[in-house]
Amino acid sequence: MKDVKAATAKLTIEGRSIDLPILRPTLGPDVIDIRSLYKEAGVFTLDPGFGSTASCESAITFVDGDAGQLLHRGYPIEELAEKSTFLEVAHALLYGDLPDRAQLIEFEDRVTRHTMIHEQMHNFFCGFRRDAHPMATLVGVVGAMSAFYHDSTDITDPWQREVASIRMIAKLPTIAAMAYKYSIGQPMIYPKNDLPYASNFLNMCFAVPAEEYRIDPIFAKAMDRIFILHADHEQNASSSTVRLASSSGANPFGCIAAGIACLWGPAHGGANQACLETLREIGTKDRIPEFIKRAKDKNDPFRLMGFGHRVYKSHDPRATVMKESAHEIFELLGTKSNPILEVATELERIALEDDYFIERNLYPNVDFYSGIILDAMGFPTSMFTPIFAIARTVGWVSQWREMISDPHQKIARPRQLYTGAAARDYVDMGNRKS
Numbered sequence: 001m002k003d004v005k006a007a008t009a010k011l012t013i014e015g016r017s018i019d020l021p022i023l024r025p026t027l028g029p030d031v032i033d034i035r036s037l038y039k040e041a042g043v044f045t046l047d048p049g050f051g052s053t054a055s056c057e058s059a060i061t062f063v064d065g066d067a068g069q070l071l072h073r074g075y076p077i078e079e080l081a082e083k084s085t086f087l088e089v090a091h092a093l094l095y096g097d098l099p100d101r102a103q104l105i106e107f108e109d110r111v112t113r114h115t116m117i118h119e120q121m122h123n124f125f126c127g128f129r130r131d132a133h134p135m136a137t138l139v140g141v142v143g144a145m146s147a148f149y150h151d152s153t154d155i156t157d158p159w160q161r162e163v164a165s166i167r168m169i170a171k172l173p174t175i176a177a178m179a180y181k182y183s184i185g186q187p188m189i190y191p192k193n194d195l196p197y198a199s200n201f202l203n204m205c206f207a208v209p210a211e212e213y214r215i216d217p218i219f220a221k222a223m224d225r226i227f228i229l230h231a232d233h234e235q236n237a238s239s240s241t242v243r244l245a246s247s248s249g250a251n252p253f254g255c256i257a258a259g260i261a262c263l264w265g266p267a268h269g270g271a272n273q274a275c276l277e278t279l280r281e282i283g284t285k286d287r288i289p290e291f292i293k294r295a296k297d298k299n300d301p302f303r304l305m306g307f308g309h310r311v312y313k314s315h316d317p318r319a320t321v322m323k324e325s326a327h328e329i330f331e332l333l334g335t336k337s338n339p340i341l342e343v344a345t346e347l348e349r350i351a352l353e354d355d356y357f358i359e360r361n362l363y364p365n366v367d368f369y370s371g372i373i374l375d376a377m378g379f380p381t382s383m384f385t386p387i388f389a390i391a392r393t394v395g396w397v398s399q400w401r402e403m404i405s406d407p408h409q410k411i412a413r414p415r416q417l418y419t420g421a422a423a424r425d426y427v428d429m430g431n432r433k434s
Helices: 037-041 077-083 086-095 101-112 119-126 134-147 158-184 197-206 217-229 237-246 252-263 271-282 285-296 317-333 339-353 355-359 366-377 381-404
Strands: 003-013 016-024 061-064 069-072
Touching: 003 037, 016 037, 069 077, 069 086, 069 317, 077 086, 077 217, 077 317, 086 101, 086 197, 086 217, 086 381, 101 158, 119 134, 119 158, 134 158, 134 252, 134 381, 158 197, 158 252, 158 381, 197 217, 217 317, 217 366, 217 381, 237 252, 237 381, 252 381, 271 285, 271 339, 271 366, 271 381, 285 339, 317 339, 317 366, 339 355, 339 366, 366 381
Parallel strands: none
Antiparallel strands: 003 016, 061 069
16 A cells, blocks of 8 residues: 555534545545444445445456456456466466566476375266256366365465465366366366366367367467456456455365355356356347347337447456457357357447447447357356356455455454344244234
């Protein structure tokens, strides 16, 4: 922070005034510190959804929705996605800075050497129904990691925290790929140490023992970008869930499993799936005007998914980068051979030229592009959120590490505005009225 106590805010309650410190961050709006409010004034604040409340102090990621800015450790997301690999970004999120060449080689080697999972964990997959959703499998298997890796569950030991961090970043792609293979009835493919992170994941998902799988470099580049662009996004619902769970001292694997469960919610991690389903509902280019008309009709419940963003009010900087990968995929596959790509291309053109969309900042967002890219690669919609979870694991782990090392952290215990019955007398069974 620039200045811990830049000024004070005066709160007056029934004639009594209380001074509250105003804290100034490096970037973003000033923050009124209300930690002593209940002690001094005997009142709470109410903020459902925490839209006006900072739950922690963090130095990892900054989002400015009005300016369309996303920074990881101060680095603009556009530059990271253009010039870096996912593991470079992961290093920056974990340790604060982009690595030099020697640091990157050492970090990549550590991650690569941890990509395999304990052989006995394979038995967990057999316990799920054959049609289990990959996210259900992911939540269960990641939570079970604490039963296999006892040497990295002591959160008071810095080295165990480090080992747990690397293990989760390395093993999530393996677990997600195995969940996918199990769901489609194919043999599970082991990781290969000679492949980069994104390519290794694609190989585990699409290779089969009967023949060699050729990894298209355009697909590998697009997957790496998807991982980068979803790596962290400030104090979103799943990151806050990880922090909430970790505040109790829970083991790291349980905390990340909690984050995965939260991400599974359709309001959080399922947006790209909803976008793809919208494109499929439209079906063909000639039906686009019909759905555009419905989207503009206030009385029609239809929503054109994949446009605009709750946080970004001018543009989504991640979408700008993702758009490049999408068009590389379009060029590679040809939109004529894929009706979804054809509809997406035309819908994108209309949205960028139509005054209705321009005036309301309804631009194609990152979910619009990531959904069609993953679909073009051959992933079913059930794998969209697990892929999101792979990317976001590095953000969750970074948030978890930061919280554990914060001397001011304490167990989370939100207050409430109670609206139930006041204290009343107990009534014996024979005297109760129905």
